[in-house]
Amino acid sequence: MKRDLLMWDETLFRDPEVFEIDYVPEQFDYRETQMRELAFQIKPGLRGGRPLNTICRGLPGTGKTTSVRKLFTQIEEATRKLIPVYINCQIDNTKFAIFAQIYHKLSGHLPPTSGTSFKQIFDAICRILLKEEAVLLVALDDANYLLYENEINRVLYALLRAHESYPGTRIGVITIISDLSVDLSREVDPRVASVFRPTEIYFPPYSADEVRHILTERVLTGLYPGVLPDTMLDLVIEQTMKSGDLRVGLDLLKRAALNAEKDARRRIEEDDVCRAYQISKYLHLTFTLRTLKTEEKNLLRTIATMSVGGNEMNAGEVYKHAKQEAKLGYTRFHEIVKKLDAIRLINLDYREGRGRTRVITLRYEPQRVLELLD
Incomplete structure (x- = not known):
């Protein structure tokens, strides 16, 4: 059994750089x-x-x-x-x-x-x-x-x-x-x-076959032989296609290998991939939050807090809270709401009733947004 465990100074990564989001591969296929x-x-x-x-x-x-x-x-x-x-x-x-x-x-x-x-x-x-x-x-x-x-x-x-x-x-x-x-x-x-x-x-989305080839090339370059079984590669590809973003697959491979390495195992297992996906699937959210200004984060925090109960919110209700908590004026409030909708953090819909009411819903789980903001 000991032979299957990593020594303290061993690693599963041949070249960890190839799994970074900004890595530019020498061989760049399908484009x-x-x-x-x-x-x-x-x-x-x-x-x-x-x-x-x-x-x-x-x-x-x-x-x-x-x-x-x-x-x-x-x-x-x-x-x-x-x-x-x-x-x-x-x-x-x-x-x-x-x-x-x-x-x-x-x-x-x-x-x-x-x-x-x-x-x-x-x-x-x-x-x-x-x-x-x-x-x-x-x-x-x-x-x-x-x-x-x-x-x-x-x-x-x-x-x-x-x-x-x-x-x-x-x-x-x-x-x-x-x-x-x-x-x-x-x-x-x-x-x-x-x-x-x-x-x-x-630039069209990559097909499943293209994703498989790209991720396989990264695995061959970045991990040692035998670290990622074929069944685990299939699971990574499935999760990548579900997200529609190749970057999620790259992040998923890196985190799954780190999970296995932390447990001193020489092979990635299903639990490593599943645990990694719980973080990697929020890649867009994580990167986008980093770009927000303080007042934009404060308004998103207000929206996330109001979303915890799962109730639908109209823009007027949110503005009342934002005015008190985030100290936002009316014009700036609507500018930020439009931006949060455009960068896919919230959905902004119109409902017919007594006039046209704007309804705000969060695209992600409120608790996860609050955790990342804090």
């Missing part, structure tokens, strides 16, 4: 068509021209970010005249924050935290591009967050019309959208639309 289309859009930038603007559209966990990151790595290895900058809009979702990250990439350091205006950063960026005779390519990942924050037009206008203030600057934009209810081409205002004119590249 060859999308990668070719992206490369075509970028190609003018390699020749000194302005890259064509692009929207990468698809559900979470369909390879959009990985495709862009992989192409950006290839660009950085090939040339210094086309400078790719990746922005996570869940984290940096204001015009100032985004241009501060662009400045950081171009200059090697962030601008001073105080006393620096947006115009100073913008001017510095354009001067660097002109001096280096370089083309800028900006990827706005989860750009739908800029829409929720009413920043999308300000950001795109500054990027795409930079040449009007600084003739000779050439900037292209890739927007990555995970909210399929958002039609970015129609959401931007006319002055932005006239210069944006993006090509849309769709």
Whole structure:
């Protein structure tokens, strides 16, 4: 029996990095068509021209970010005249924050935290591009967050019309959208639309066979032989397809292996996968909560607390509590509610009665939301 137990200094992981959400694999399958289309859009930038603007559209966990990151790595290895900058809009979702990250990439350091205006950063960026005779390519990942924050037009206008203030600057934009209810081409205002004119590249969900192949490749690279039996791989694939997000499968594999390792076992068992899924299935919730501002978290906490009894809530009732507990004004309350609905934390429905009543329901178990918020 002792032979089947891990020693204190042994591990089940050959390479734990391959199960991380932001890992970019050398072999990236099932997105060859999308990668070719992206490369075509970028190609003018390699020749000194302005890259064509692009929207990468698809559900979470369909390879959009990985495709862009992989192409950006290839660009950085090939040339210094086309400078790719990746922005996570869940984290940096204001015009100032985004241009501060662009400045950081171009200059090697962030601008001073105080006393620096947006115009100073913008001017510095354009001067660097002109001096280096370089083309800028900006990827706005989860750009739908800029829409929720009413920043999308300000950001795109500054990027795409930079040449009007600084003739000779050439900037292209890739927007990555995970909210399929958002039609970015129609959401931007006319002055932005006239210069944006993006090509849309769709990333469909992975099929069960594709998920199996991708996860099998990660297991072969990341775990030692024999750690994951075929029956357990089948269970992981089943849970991944249920969630519709490949990232859940990757997180599930990592947590299941950690569970087995904690018990000093050399093989992953069904209980390891089931226990891991109780955490991995909340991956979207966990990551999304990290992006919320304090007042948004406070309102979500109020909604979760009111949802504990399972009763339906109308927006008016929630606002009364939020006004007292979260100190929110009426306009800001409705802005946050719309955002929480858009990022799939709550459902906002309309019911006919005495006029139209807005009904709020939480998408997750209230206790789990409260635990993660606390």
